[in-house]
């Protein structure tokens with residue numbers, strides 16, 4: 618049975634991925650709070666990737682790094698600390714985890730790493746300066762590592778648009794905001810975590826063995842379509 622480590626399996630897209638993988642895969646999760654999921658194939662570690670020592674895991678075929686941020690403010694109100702916090706959780710946390718588990722991943726026959734970017738890198742949106750800068754760095758990290766770790770380890774990212782998780786709960790806090798959010802996307806919808814998790818499942822599987830160094834946009838049309 619394959620083993621997948623999901624950093625951020627307690628909530629959002631990561632939790633959806635845990636649920637999709639559990640029956641066929643040994644799943645490890647690292648997060649600060651518990652997912653509440655109990656299953657013989659599931660092990661979770663209570664751990665803050667920015668401050669705590671990471672647990673040892675013997676075998677990992679795929680590593681998925683989910684932690685991220687949506688810290689939207691005008692540039693006049695974004696502090697250096699805001700930029701630093703966003704960089705820490707989006708980029709440095711991923712680097713820490715990748716460095717820790719790289720030797721274990723290298724023992725797999727077809728290892729994969731998956732990170733999360735955002736549509737805000739390709740499409741300029743007001744108030745996104747800090748998160749867009751950090752997610753732009755994620756894109757650079759993905760491309761660089763994909764080249765460095767080829768041909769053994771594939772490295773990709775998903776760049777989702779607005780997704781219905783706790784992270785985006787302020788932006789989707791009432792029916793009016795939900796309607797407006799769907800309306801501004803050409804496909805008249807925003808994302809549910811389950812559909813992003815299905816893409817994640819594909820990208821870490823051997824069905825995606827031809828894909829590395831890619832930032833897959835799940836944009837409901839907002840970046841790529843003008844209708």
Ligand SMILES: NC(=O)c1ccc[n+]([C@@H]2O[C@H](COP(=O)([O-])OP(=O)(O)OC[C@H]3O[C@@H](n4cnc5c(N)ncnc54)[C@H](OP(=O)(O)O)[C@@H]3O)[C@@H](O)[C@H]2O)c1
Pocket residue numbers: 624625626627628629630631632647648649650651664665666667682683684685686687706733734735736776777778779780781782783784785810
């Ligand atoms: N939701 C959106 O609209 C959206 C849009 C574009 C991009 N994205 C990106 O997609 C990714 C997943 O988003 P999501 O909406 O699923 O996020 P989420 O609901 O906030 O889930 C993030 C997961 O990461 C864990 N986590 C956060 N900080 C951690 C830390 N310091 N140490 C360990 N675990 C930590 C959280 O668990 P604990 O809190 O229990 O630690 C949680 O399980 C993120 O990178 C996000 O930036 C999301």
